[in-house]
Amino acid sequence: MHANNENVPLWDVIIVGGGPAGMNAALVLGRCRRKVLMFDEGVPRNAVSHALHGFLSRDGIHPSELRAIARQELKEYPSVKVDDDRIVDAIRTDIGFSVTSRDGRVFFARKLLLAGGVVDELPQQPGFRELYGVGLFHCPYCDGWEMRDQPLAVYGRGDQKGGGLALEMTHWSRDIVLCTDGDSELSNQFRQRLIANGVELREEPILRLEILANTPYSASFDIVFSSGSTLRRSAFFFNTGRQQSTDLAKRLGCDMFDPKGCEIDNDQQMTPVPGLYVAGDASRDVLQVIVAAAEGAQAAIGINTAC
């Protein structure tokens, strides 16, 4: 390990975030014999999920089990260290970057990989948070199969977030009600497409969800509208937006393109800031575990080549 002064170690790479993106980057960089320090606060986006789908050879695994396997695999590589603290600040230095952990420690590295993921914004009414990951989902590719042919609701406004998701969901069920919780903001063209595809539209404000059964993939709940009417469903798919888990990229000078994350070079996950890389959900669509892991690998190869 190099040193930028007598006592302070200089890591090849610091990784902020130890989800699939960060861990796969650490794995590849460990295999390159790079000195890697990975910080992971341990609050992944899919913390509420009961099963991870769409990952070849791991379909249906509990997300925490995948994390445990990956953490165990990293122990094979002695140059990779894991720290469970949160990184709260990062600045550029002459030789690369310094980061500060929540407990006040400062670390230095030549390259910095941000892989902190995103946090979903949930509808605020009572019932949504309790249902999250059980009968409330945002991604049909993750949980649509489990809810196929069930009575489903979609939460979202506008042609893309509301109408687009509702139409997409008709691949999984023909019983779809689009709830826009107020003015739908739909174009006439999209309204016609919804009608043509048998999607019912409810624009009344939602007061709350009354949960009857809260079992993963076997939930049942009533949507209570402001008019007093109710609608019984088995799952809600929502599209209300998300935030970056950390604003470090912005602080380091990256332009952010919410919700697509940082501007990057698609081949190597490099940002316009020299030495700064972004991978996983924090970088761009598609937001899936296998894609996040692949982006971590891409970033690792880019970093190893550039180091």
Ligand SMILES: Cc1cc2nc3c(=O)[nH]c(=O)nc-3n(C[C@H](O)[C@H](O)[C@H](O)COP(=O)(O)OP(=O)(O)OC[C@H]3O[C@@H](n4cnc5c(N)ncnc54)[C@H](O)[C@@H]3O)c2cc1C
């Ligand atoms: C309910 C739900 C179900 C899902 N189901 C599926 C599915 O079935 N299949 C699928 O492919 N995808 C699924 N996803 C999407 C999947 O969770 C994400 O695509 C994936 O987790 C992205 O990986 P990541 O490494 O980018 O981020 P994350 O997995 O979110 O990991 C980021 C990590 O970085 C840490 N972190 C953040 N900021 C800091 C900081 N400043 N310092 C230190 N640590 C930090 C976080 O605590 C976290 O541990 C689901 C998502 C949700 C919400």
